[in-house]
Amino acid sequence: MPTASAIPVPLEVYRFQPGVDAKPSYRRYELELSPHTPVLSALLKVRAEVDPTLSLRYSCRSAICGSCAMRINSKSRLACETPVGPEIERHGRIVVEPMANQPVIRDLVVDQASFWKEYERIEPHLKPDPLHPMPEGRPNPMTPAEVERFHDTPRCIACAACYSACPAVAADPAFPGPMALAKLYRFVVDPRDGAHQDRLVRIQTEGLWLCLRCHLCTEACPKDVRPSERIRDLKEMAIAAQGATEHGSRHAVGFKTNIRAAGTLNESRLVRQTFGVVGMLPQLPHGLAIWRKKPEVAKRPRPIEGADELEKIYEALDPEEPR
Amino acid sequence: MLRHDVVVVGAGLAGQRAALAAIEAGRDVAIVSKLHPLRSHSGAAQGGINAAVGAEDSVDTHIFDTVKGSDYLGDQDAIEFFCREAGPIVVEMEHFGTIFSRSDDGSLARRPFGGAHFPRTIYAADRTGLALLQALWERLGSERLTLYAEWDLVDLVVRDGRVHGLVAFDRTSGEFAEIAAKAVVLATGPAGRVYAKTTNAHSCTGDGIAAAYAAGAFLKDMEFVQFHPTALLESSILITEGARGEGGLLKNASGEQFMVRYAPHVKELASRDVVSRAIVTEVKEGRGFSGPFGGYVHLELMHLGRERVESRLTEICDFARRFAGIDPVTEPIPVYPAQHYMMGGIGTDIHGATNLTGLYAAGEAACVSIHGANRLGGNSLLETLVFGREAGRAAAAYAATAPAPEMHASDLEAAAAPLRAWSARTDGEDPSTLRTEMQRTMEECAGIYRDAAGMLEGIQRLRALRARFEKVRVVDRSPVYNLNLTDALETGHLLELAEVILVGAYARTESRGAHARTDFPKRDDARWMRHTLARRTPTGPALDYAPVAFTRFEPTERVY
Ligand SMILES: Cc1cc2nc3c(=O)[nH]c(=O)nc-3n(C[C@H](O)[C@H](O)[C@H](O)COP(=O)(O)OP(=O)(O)OC[C@H]3O[C@@H](n4cnc5c(N)ncnc54)[C@H](O)[C@@H]3O)c2cc1C
Ligand code: FES
Numbered sequence: 067m068p069t070a071s072a073i074p075v076p077l078e079v080y081r082f083q084p085g086v087d088a089k090p091s092y093r094r095y096e097l098e099l100s101p102h103t104p105v106l107s108a109l110l111k112v113r114a115e116v117d118p119t120l121s122l123r124y125s126c127r128s129a130i131c132g133s134c135a136m137r138i139n140s141k142s143r144l145a146c147e148t149p150v151g152p153e154i155e156r157h158g159r160i161v162v163e164p165m166a167n168q169p170v171i172r173d174l175v176v177d178q179a180s181f182w183k184e185y186e187r188i189e190p191h192l193k194p195d196p197l198h199p200m201p202e203g204r205p206n207p208m209t210p211a212e213v214e215r216f217h218d219t220p221r222c223i224a225c226a227a228c229y230s231a232c233p234a235v236a237a238d239p240a241f242p243g244p245m246a247l248a249k250l251y252r253f254v255v256d257p258r259d260g261a262h263q264d265r266l267v268r269i270q271t272e273g274l275w276l277c278l279r280c281h282l283c284t285e286a287c288p289k290d291v292r293p294s295e296r297i298r299d300l301k302e303m304a305i306a307a308q309g310a311t312e313h314g315s316r317h318a319v320g321f322k323t324n325i326r327a328a329g330t331l332n333e334s335r336l337v338r339q340t341f342g343v344v345g346m347l348p349q350l351p352h353g354l355a356i357w358r359k360k361p362e363v364a365k366r367p368r369p370i371e372g373a374d375e376l377e378k379i380y381e382a383l384d385p386e387e388p389r
Numbered sequence: 390m391l392r393h394d395v396v397v398v399g400a401g402l403a404g405q406r407a408a409l410a411a412i413e414a415g416r417d418v419a420i421v422s423k424l425h426p427l428r429s430h431s432g433a434a435q436g437g438i439n440a441a442v443g444a445e446d447s448v449d450t451h452i453f454d455t456v457k458g459s460d461y462l463g464d465q466d467a468i469e470f471f472c473r474e475a476g477p478i479v480v481e482m483e484h485f486g487t488i489f490s491r492s493d494d495g496s497l498a499r500r501p502f503g504g505a506h507f508p509r510t511i512y513a514a515d516r517t518g519l520a521l522l523q524a525l526w527e528r529l530g531s532e533r534l535t536l537y538a539e540w541d542l543v544d545l546v547v548r549d550g551r552v553h554g555l556v557a558f559d560r561t562s563g564e565f566a567e568i569a570a571k572a573v574v575l576a577t578g579p580a581g582r583v584y585a586k587t588t589n590a591h592s593c594t595g596d597g598i599a600a601a602y603a604a605g606a607f608l609k610d611m612e613f614v615q616f617h618p619t620a621l622l623e624s625s626i627l628i629t630e631g632a633r634g635e636g637g638l639l640k641n642a643s644g645e646q647f648m649v650r651y652a653p654h655v656k657e658l659a660s661r662d663v664v665s666r667a668i669v670t671e672v673k674e675g676r677g678f679s680g681p682f683g684g685y686v687h688l689e690l691m692h693l694g695r696e697r698v699e700s701r702l703t704e705i706c707d708f709a710r711r712f713a714g715i716d717p718v719t720e721p722i723p724v725y726p727a728q729h730y731m732m733g734g735i736g737t738d739i740h741g742a743t744n745l746t747g748l749y750a751a752g753e754a755a756c757v758s759i760h761g762a763n764r765l766g767g768n769s770l771l772e773t774l775v776f777g778r779e780a781g782r783a784a785a786a787y788a789a790t791a792p793a794p795e796m797h798a799s800d801l802e803a804a805a806a807p808l809r810a811w812s813a814r815t816d817g818e819d820p821s822t823l824r825t826e827m828q829r830t831m832e833e834c835a836g837i838y839r840d841a842a843g844m845l846e847g848i849q850r851l852r853a854l855r856a857r858f859e860k861v862r863v864v865d866r867s868p869v870y871n872l873n874l875t876d877a878l879e880t881g882h883l884l885e886l887a888e889v890i891l892v893g894a895y896a897r898t899e900s901r902g903a904h905a906r907t908d909f910p911k912r913d914d915a916r917w918m919r920h921t922l923a924r925r926t927p928t929g930p931a932l933d934y935a936p937v938a939f940t941r942f943e944p945t946e947r948v949y
Contacts, residue, residue, distance in 0.1 A: 083867060102714030107624075114821040118873040119865040126590040128626045128708065130519065131428040147711045171561060172870045182425075191527040192486040205483040207495030213488060220488050220513070220520060224427050258486065 072098040075150050077108055079120065080163040083172045090170075092161070093117070101151025105160060106134050108150055109174075122174040129288060132223035135230065136174050137163040142230035142286045165230035180239075181226045184246040188269070190253065195260025206258050219252040219296060221289040228283035228293050234276050241276040242269075244283035244293030251296040254303060266300070266307040274300060275314020316340045326380050329373035333363050390796060393419040393535065394788040396555065396570040397781070398542045398597055400426035402518075402773035403752025404576030405525045407741075410781030411574075412533050416788050419535040419568065421542060421557050423592065423875075426526050430578055430590045431773065434518025435629050435704065436502065437510035438774075439767035440475035443499055446507040448472050453942060455768060458504045459761025460902035461918065461944035462610070462937055467739050467757045469940060471768075474775045479511055482774065487524040489513050502766045503630060503660050510767040515629070515704045518770065540566075541875055542596055544804035545573065545604040546796060551746040552604070553794035556804035560875065563868025565805045569796045571788035574780050575601055575735060575750040576773075582879075583887045584728035584836075585828035588620050588627040597754045599882035601735045602889070606743045607922040607933070609736035609756040611886065612894035615764055615903045616837050618664035620727035623682040624712050628705055628724060630766065632688060633657040635701050639668070640687045640721065641676040647686075662763060662903050665726040669837045678723065687721035726837060730769060732760040732903065733890075736922060741780025747787060747794075751780035758920065761937075762902025808863075811877050817862030820877040827854050827880075827887055835891050840908045844895040851888050852929075858884055885925075892930045893921045902947075914944055 075097045082090035095112050106124055113120050123133040127146045134145040139157045142165055153160045168176035194200060201207075228244035229235055235243045242250075250269060253259050274297070283293040301318065310319040320339030324331050337353065338346050357364055395411040397404045400422035411418045420426070441451040451472040456463055483489060483497070490498040490512055499508040513520035539560040546553045546567075554569040580595025581587035602608050619628040619639075633639075639657055641647045651667040652659035659667075671677045672684030679685075690698050690705075695718045699706055702717070709715045709722050734756035741749040752773040759772060811817075834847025858881060865873035899913035900906050918937055923930040 083869060086867065102712075104712065113872070114819075114825075118819055118821065118876070119867070121870045121872055125424060125428055125592040126430065126433050127624065128433065128712070130433045130516075131424070131430070131590065133424070133428050149711070149714065151714075172867065175870045178425075186531065191530060192484075200484045203477065203480060205480050205489070205497050208491050209495050210491050210493060213491055216488060220523070221516065223432070223519065224425075256486070256488075258484075 072100050073151065073154060075099045075103075075108060075154060076159040077112065078159060078161045079109070079112070079173070081120070081173055082170055084170060099150055101154070102149045104146050105138055105148045105150060105153070105162065106145035108160070109145060109162065120174075121172045130223060132225035135165055135225040135227040137165060137230065142166070142227040144225060144227065144288045147288060165226060167230055167232065167235045168226070178226060181229050181243065181245070184242045185224070185249060187242060187272075188246045188250040188253075188265075190249050192253070192256065192259050193261040194258060198260065200258070208257060212257055215255045216252055217296065218290050218292065219248050222248060222291045223289055225288065227286040227288060231282040231286035233280060233282065234278045238276050240273050242273045244297065247274065247277070247300060248291050248293040248296045251300050254300065263307055266304045269300065270304050270308060270312045270315060274304060275312060275317070313340050326376065327369070327373075328367060329370035329376050330367045332367055335366075391419075391566060391568040393417050393568065393570050395419075395572045395574065395781070395784045396421060396568055397574040397576060398422070398555070399429070399576035399578060399752070399754070400424070400536075401429035401431035401576060401578050401752060402521055402525060402770065403578075403754070403777035403780075404429075404574070405522075405529050406774050406777030407574045407576055407749070407751055407781030407784065408534055409525070409529050410778045411785040411788075412529075414782060414785035414789070416785045418533075419537060419570075421537045421540045421555070421568070423539060423541045423560070423596070425538050426536070427522060429522060430593055431770070432519040432522045433590060434770055435515045435627070436631070437500060437512030437517045437767050438479060438521070438770040439502070439505070439509050439765070440479040440511055440771065441472065441507070441509055442476050442479070442497065442511070443507055443509065446509055448475070450506050451475065451509060454505050455759060455765060456942045457947055458763055458765040459759070460763055460912065460947050461914070461942075462613075462761030462901060462920070463759050464757065464938035465940040465942060466938045468759050470739055471757075471759050471772065471775050475771055478771070478774045478778070482521055482524060485524045485528040487513065487520050489520070501634070503658070504765040505767070515631075521770065537568075541878060542577065542600055543808070543878065545600050545748070546800045547604040547745055547748070548795065550605070552748040554796050556801050558808070558875075558878075560870055563871060565801055567796050567801045569794045571791040571794055572747045572749065572784035574741065574784050575748070575754055576752045576777060576780070577754045579731050579753040580883065580886050581728050581731070582824075583828070583831050583883050583890065585825075585832045586620065586625045586725065586727040588617055588625055588727050588729045594879035594883055595754070595886045596879060596882050597750070598735055599885045601743065601745075601748065601750065602885060602923075602925050604745060604748070605925070606745050606748060606750075607736045607924045608889055609733055609920050609922055609935075610758060610762075610893070611731070611733035611889045611923060612897055612921060613732035613760075613762050613903050614728055614835070614890065615661065615730040615732060616665045616726040617729035618661055618668055618726050619688055619724040620729075621708065621713050622680070622685045622723040622725055625727040626708055626712050627729070628688065628708065628722065630661075632690060632702055632705055635690070635697065636693055638689045638692070639664070640689055641671045642678050643676065645676070647671050647676070661766075662905070665837050666905060668724075668726055672725070680723075683725065685723045685725040688724045689721045690717045691719060691721070730764050732756065732758070732762065732764055733893075736920075737776075737780070739779065740783040741776055742783055747784075747791060749780040749784045751777045755780075762904060808874060808878065811861050811863040812866060812874065814860070814862040817860040818857060819864070820861050820873070820880040823854055823858055823861065824876070824880045824883065827851065827884055830854070831887050831890070835887075835894055837905060839894055839904070839906050841895065844891055847891050848888065848895065851884065851891060855884050855888070889923045889930045893923055893932065896932055897921065912946075918944065
């Protein structure tokens with residue numbers, strides 16, 4: 067047992083009770099802790115020894131119940147598995163705040179209603195195919211390889227760290243958020259589910275394409291679920307299932323054909339590919355404004371040098387796909 | 390006033406399975422849970438769930454293993470029923486969507502577990518509890534029931550031996566609410582936080598057991614507490630049996646593989662109680678390590694090599710690195726036994742019925758009893774499903790014909806009064822001080838080894854703590870998410886249960902399963918082949934005893 071000696075740990079904790087406090091404040095607690103002590107233990111020590119009025123959610127203290135996600139030095143993570151030592155080394159102090167994108171109930175406790183609503187919205191339950199009923203009295207056969215296809219999505223503990231870290235959630239209430247989409251993926255690859263096609267078609271118009279591809283969810287996820295990669299998988303599956311019929315998927319396909327053809331974007335062509343000739347009309351004033359500032363956008367860009375090399379890469383990646 | 394046919398308290402596997410059964414029986418069902426259902430402690434179970442589905446295995450072997458594991462205190466009629474339901478209910482969970490690990494031929498993969506003749510434990514990697522909990526919650530579907538999430542049960546309303554409903558407390562608003570119910574199912578899980586060292590979550594405070602006890606239900610076999618031999622020092626996070634299964638060795642401070650002396654044949658793979666007692670003996674006799682978090686021994690995995698440790702024991706590597714700052718590939722893991730499971734609980738029959746009309750219980754909060762004096766790994770997840778369903782069905786059947794419950798306005802006032810008094814006080818102790826002292830007392834006086842003198846002292850210390858609890862003070866005056874108040878509520882429950890454990894253990898002058906007395910080291914079937922029943926009186930628990938049900942297995946000495 068390494069008996070690393072205790073280090074000073076200045077904690078600055080967000081305190082706020084809507085309706086009572088005029089505005090949030092940060093209270094500072096000075097603790098002495100060994101470096102591997104989790105932030106959760108530090109907060110519980112504050113509760114037990116200094117200030118029992120500090121409020122937070124916690125239960126398992128072993129990163130499995132998903133209760134204790136919060137922002138620690140601005141990053142959304144689980145307090146129970148974030149040791150104080152590295153935080154102090156990097157930042158000199160530990161600032162603890164409630165998760166973002168969810169209204170504060172009190173101190174570090176947030177209202178998760180919208181998070182749970184998005185999870186329910188993707189209908190997270192098996193919808194067996196009536197034509198292929200489950201084998202009576204026996205488990206569905208499934209090979210280890212088929213189990214592998216779920217990736218790590220079953221590890222999700224619904225902690226909402228991804229939801230807190232996601233700028234798309236902040237920007238657009240129509241975006242279901244990374245957790246809900248990773249959950250959807252889990253059903254779309256489940257061989258026991260009979261509604262893959264419906265699920266994919268529906269999600270195309272219900273927020274799939276609002277993902278900004280920033281990967282902050284994958285960085286925040288304590289369980290390596292990698293929601294952004296699963297969202298990418300869903301997009302590919304959606305296009306394969308339905309073709310590029312939505313703005314989002316048409317934009318994606320347009321982007322690819324542009325790059326493949328010239329190694330650069332033809333922006334006005336991309337707008338047309340995304341919205342169609344008629345659908346483009348409402349974008350016209352916007353386009354004209356850009357054109358006034360940057361007339362070169364209207365020109366067809368020249369292929370970049372070595373664009374033909376690109377074609378080889380595409381060929382190698384996707385020999386089936388016609389040019 | 391809120392009203393439902395069946396109110397299930399607790400949304401772990403047992404509570405959810407009960408709710409599903411009651412919904413399928415056509416009743417209007419609500420769940421009251423202090424955690425969101427998906428945050429229940431069932432999600433922490435790693436190892437797996439038992440069902441004799443392998444070709445070489447049989448339901449009869451599962452029955453025998455469970456009876457023997459219970460040190461013959463399990464009720465054999467209940468165990469027979471339990472093991473017979475295992476296969477079908479696990480298949481049902483698979484059909485609900487559980488992603489179990491598979492063998493190459495596509496069947497459910499199984500791993501060996503202590504006390505079982507054959508590999509019988511079906512699993513989902515090292516997160517079986519989470520896999521089951523997700524699948525069940527997703528199947529149950531929140532739209533089919535009313536969910537009161539982050540509500541705490543405060544008191545059951547019982548009149549003339551029948552339950553009429555309950556009073557609960559909404560953490561978010563801080564308001565008390567009455568819920569009238571024709572039947573109530575308690576599925577509030579374990580009470581591990583009675584001890585300082587426990588693998589259980591912070592939320593495992595035995596609330597439902599204490600509420601049933603306060604309402605006049607009897608508690609069964611509470612003195613039987615299972616300790617897991619290998620919990621991480623300091624945090625007591627579980628290091629599964631798998632670590633020893635893979636070849637992990639236990640070493641004392643002089644580097645000796647001490648299990649050779651205690652169990653020469655199976656060594657590290659002896660049953661949980663044997664290994665736990667060996668570790669405690671090593672430390673007590675000065676051969677362990679000592680440090681700021683108490684004595685401990687080493688669990689060594691280094692000799693297995695990085696490849697094997699990282700691929701086969703991924704989660705354990707994670708735990709040790711994250712929660713103890715230790716890399717098991719290059720360093721030994723400091724471990725010490727910790728409380729892990731309560732065999733006892735609210736006494737029920739096979740259908741989850743208690744001695745109070747309309748009150749049912751299931752899961753770790755209940756005691757049927759199938760675990761007797763010692764639970765086998767993998768049997769408790771199974772118990773939550775089998776007896777959760779039974780309790781839900783029985784509660785629904787009773788509610789279908791029961792007369793309307795009668796709640797009075799004074800019920801809410803009576804339940805809320807003590808909490809309001811705690812908050813109104815201007816001096817008094819914080820609940821966390823009392824909780825810490827209670828946990829230390831239980832650690833010292835009701836641990837792995839017990840004797841009369843220690844337990845008597847423990848009972849006295851607990852009574853003093855209970856007297857101090859009468860003047861507990863809640864300084865947080867906010868109605869909103871007031872953890873200081875829920876801390877006090879939980880501490881009161883734990884204090885009650887701690888006393889029941891100690892009084893029952895003191896009375897049982899024998900050693901059986903997890904109950905090991907240094908002053909009575911032998912099992913005594915003539916006097917003690919019976920269940921302890923504790924009933925609450927103003928002066929403490931009153932004990933009574935009930936016979937054990939036998940069907941086909943005569944007790945023999947339990948050797949492995
Ligand atoms: C670390 C660990 C690993 C384990 N591994 C295994 C294993 O591999 N195999 C196995 O068979 N068993 C295992 N067990 C045991 C098993 O997990 C538990 O016995 C079982 O999950 C208990 O389920 P439950 O539904 O009874 O209770 P829980 O899952 O604990 O649920 C209790 C519910 O009650 C609610 N509740 C509690 N108090 C109140 C209140 N006052 N008001 C309202 N709601 C309340 C909670 O919110 C929660 O929803 C393990 C246990 C631990 C601690
Ligand atoms: S307390 Fe459960 S995830 Fe942190």
